[in-house]
Amino acid sequence: xxxxFMSRNQKDTLRLAKTLAxxxxxxxxxxxxxxxxxxxxxxxxxVLHTLGVKEDVISPTFNILKCxxxxxxxxxxxxxxxxxxxxxDIGLEEYIEGDGIAFIEWPNFIAGLLKIPHLEIDIKxxxxxxxxxxxxxxxxxxxxxxKELA
Numbered sequence: 202x203x204x205x206f207m208s209r210n211q212k213d214t215l216r217l218a219k220t221l222a223x224x225x226x227x228x229x230x231x232x233x234x235x236x237x238x239x240x241x242x243x244x245x246x247x248v249l250h251t252l253g254v255k256e257d258v259i260s261p262t263f264n265i266l267k268c269x270x271x272x273x274x275x276x277x278x279x280x281x282x283x284x285x286x287x288x289x290d291i292g293l294e295e296y297i298e299g300d301g302i303a304f305i306e307w308p309n310f311i312a313g314l315l316k317i318p319h320l321e322i323d324i325k326x327x328x329x330x331x332x333x334x335x336x337x338x339x340x341x342x343x344x345x346x347x348k349e350l351a
Contacts, residue, residue, distance in 0.1 A: 218247025235324035275301030
């Protein structure tokens with residue numbers, strides 16, 4: 202099942218993130234794909250603020266993982282971009298399969314760790330502030346969430 206959303210600006214993107222955040226629970230996993238600057242971190246920021254995080258959200262590109270424990274549900278923001286050529290086990294599965302919500306940017310670089318069902322979000326930059334979001338669910342659990350989102 203797919204759900205498509207057109208965002209005209211950052212406000213629309215944050216509205217979608219806020220709506221999705223209300224449907225997410227502990228143990229949920231969401232992957233984010235899209236070119237650099239597509240809005241992946243902006244989207245995660247909207248989710249985090251909806252979950253009660255007050256601090257500014259920045260991409261964990263250089264840290265790989267940023268944990269937010271002061272949210273309604275712990276959220277683990279993983280940016281796997283720098284893991285492209287790495288075969289090392291750095292313990293990310295503890296967070297992906299952990300007690301919180303895992304958001305993973307550049308999931309193709311750690312595809313071997315994504316053995317559990319997850320929600321896929323692809324963001325296309327259409328120029329300027331316009332973005333096209335495609336949310337994909339392959340299992341019944343996330344399909345139900347997409348139906349609620351629609």
